[in-house]
Amino acid sequence: MNLALRWRIVLLGLAFTAAPAFAAGATAAPATTQPAAAPLAQRPGHAAIASANFLATNAGFEVLAKGGNAFDAAVAVASTLSVVEPESSGIGGGFMATLHVAKTNRDVFLDARETAPAAVNPKDYLNPDGTPNRDAALKGPLSAGIPGEPAGLVWLAKHYGRLPLKDSLAPAIRIARDGFKPDPRLLASIKGEQKDLERWPASAAKFLPGGKPPAAGAVWRDPNQARTWERVAEKGDAGFYQGETARKLVAAVRAAGGNWTLADLAGYRAKERQPIVIDYRGYRIVTAPPPSSGGVAMAEIFNILSGFDLSKMDQAHRVHTIVEAMRRAFRDHNDYLGDPDFVKMPLAMLLSPYYADGLRQSILPDRATPSSMLPHGPAHDPGMHTTHFSIIDKDGNMVAITSTVNYILGSTFVAGDTGVLLNDEMDDFALVPNKPNVYGLLGSKANAPEGGKRMLSSMSPSIVIGPERTAVIGSPGGSTIITQVMEGILHFVEGQSAQQIVSDKRFHHQFLPDVVDVEDGVFDAATSAELKRMGYTLKPREPWGFMNVVTWDRRTNTLDAASDPRRPSGLGKVQ
Structure with a gap:
């Protein structure tokens, strides 16, 4: 029987399989586990932080030393990254955070995602022939959503921190005012985006002092951002x-052709949402709900994988099974997900183990499923133009924050003398339905732009609580964030250390384009050959992602922190 006919039979059978409605977060039942041999620690007694820059990690510990908790430290880390890592995140962008409050044993998701300005017009992002205008979507003020990071950090400090906000922001303000030596990646980003930075006077003044990028080893200062903080x-x-600040932002944006208003800024609010909780083989995964697509996609993947014993498979069949789960989750990502304040999504279906049962039955044991055969353009580099950091404090409070300005140096537009580099998150909307964005992801009407709406995100900050070990995990990487975090969680469940998890080689599939992105060395020659025989196209990519992980072994009450070796300037530190 040929493959096409086999698939028609499978899909016909699935069409008649009803999936009962389950509440959001419903998953397959966890496997039973043996009780621990000794009492488990209830609090670590010391702290761990892993971030993409040593200055940010040290800023977090500086605030902890003042008597702050993990949430105060998160304000310090995020604001410092805004100064020292502007190519990836900052005051003009937004973030998503998964929090664990130890005192009340409560899990919280904080949504500080950017929103579309009220005057957004999809026609502004089209060329005269109706094709997407990539410049309007990625460069300049039209590409920028209303920033969420300042509101999110203020909310974090007010509702969960111990210290005054000024104490937690002090390290970032000092570093911006007194200066620091940019790392090679920031210098390369400025050089790579120099032509676009030169289009905007305030951008050139900030990033190109004297008309050229900062010299390696030179001290670089950002006094305007210091004053805004x-x-x-x-x-x-x-x-x-x-x-x-609001008046200066709006004046600069409108003078350059943007459409922000004072009302857009005054109306922005960070929002607390119920996180998605996934049970996978006795591990409780707390992760991001919409407007992140990460939690829903990971729930689908883990629910599908729960019906397989990956440990008994050879590497080729293990990868085959995981890739097919990725493929189906990203198909639903493209079709259904958006801002929950604007869009009704079938979350009960997508999160149901019965829905996963049907998807699992559609996976052939020895053949790739062409994405074109599932009901329902070329991709760009998956990117690392976001940042993530993980924190556990001495009391067991946990913070996983993924923060972004979207692409390299965001919109490349600095708003006047505020020092605020604006994001280019408008590209994360489906500005032109069923046309890929910069990360190759497609979108539907569910993610179409509307005033005040949050654009869909792949950010997946997660906390994983197992029978004896806990992890705080996340990564940048555009559409690959979801698969990176999912693979990292699988490795954690398998017993790997924080350093092993961040160092593991990666692979990625996102439905379309129908290729498996592979990092050099992720598969041996025999596995690659077998995957190709199954029908997969393997596409080599440069290393992607800058994962930062903190783990807590509650048996020995030891913390571990690791920063991705793909970025030498990162620092995972236990103190």
């Missing part, structure tokens, strides 16, 4: 979304 430290939300 000082206003936030003094006035909270109002220091950014109202008053002097």
Whole structure:
């Protein structure tokens, strides 16, 4: 029987399989586990932080030393990354956070994702022939959503921190004012984006002092951003979304052809949402709900994989099974997901183990499923233009934050003398339905732009609580974030250390294009040959992702922190 006919039979059978409605977060039942041999620690007694830059990690410990907790440290790390890693995140962008509050044993998701301005018009992102205008979507003020990071950090400090906001922001303000030596990746980013930075006077003034990128080893200062953070430290939300900063932001954006208003800024709110909780083989995975697509996609993948014993498979069949689960999750990602405040999504179906049962039955044991055969353009580099950090403090509070300005140096547009580099998150909307964005992801009406709407994200900050070990995990990487975090969690479940998890080689599939992205060395020659025989196209990529992981072994009460070796400037530190 040929493959096409086999698939028609499988899909016909699935069409008649009803999936009962389950509440959001419903998953397959966890496997039973043996009780621990000794009492497990209830609090670590010390702290661990892993971030993409040593200055940010040290800023977090500086705030902990002042008596702060993990949430105060998160404010310090995020704001410092805004100064020292602007190519990936910052005050003009947004973030998503998964939090664990130890005192109340409560899990929280904080949504500080950017929103579309009220005057958004999809026609602004089209060329005269109706094709996507990539420049409008990725460069300049039209590409920027209303930033969420300042509101999110203020919310974090106000509701969960111990210290005054000014104490937690002090390291970032000091480093921006006094200066630091940019790492090679920031210098390369500025050089790579120099032509676009030169289009905007304030961008050139900030990133190209004297008309050229900063020299290696030279001290670089950002006094304008320092002053903006000082206003936030003094006035909270109002220091950014109202008053002097707001007026300067709107004036700069509108002068350059953008459409922000003071009302857009004044109306922005960070939001707490119920996280998605996944049970996988006795491990409780707490992760991101929409407007992140990460949690839903990972729930689908883990629910599908729960019906297989990966440990008994050879590497080729293990990868085959995982890739087919990825393929089906990304198909649903493209079709259904968006901002829950604007779109009704079939989450009960997507998160149901019965739905996963049907998807599992459609996986052939020895053949790839062409994406074109599942009901329902060329990809760009998966990218590393986001950042993630992980924190556990001495009391067991946990923070997983993924923060972004989207692409390299965001929109490359700095808003006047505020020092605020704006994001280019408007490209994460389906600006033109069923046309790929910069990460090759497709979208539907569910992710179409509307005023005040949050664009869909792949950010997947996660906390994993097992029978004896806990992990805080996340990574940048555009559409690969979901598969990176999923693979990292699988490795954690298999018993790997933090350093092993961040160092593991990676592979990725996102439905379309129908290829498996592979990092050099991820498969041996025999596995690659077998996957190709099964029908897979393997596409080599440069290394991607900058994962940062903290683990807590509750048997020995030891913490471990590791930063991805793909970025030497990162630092995982236990203290």
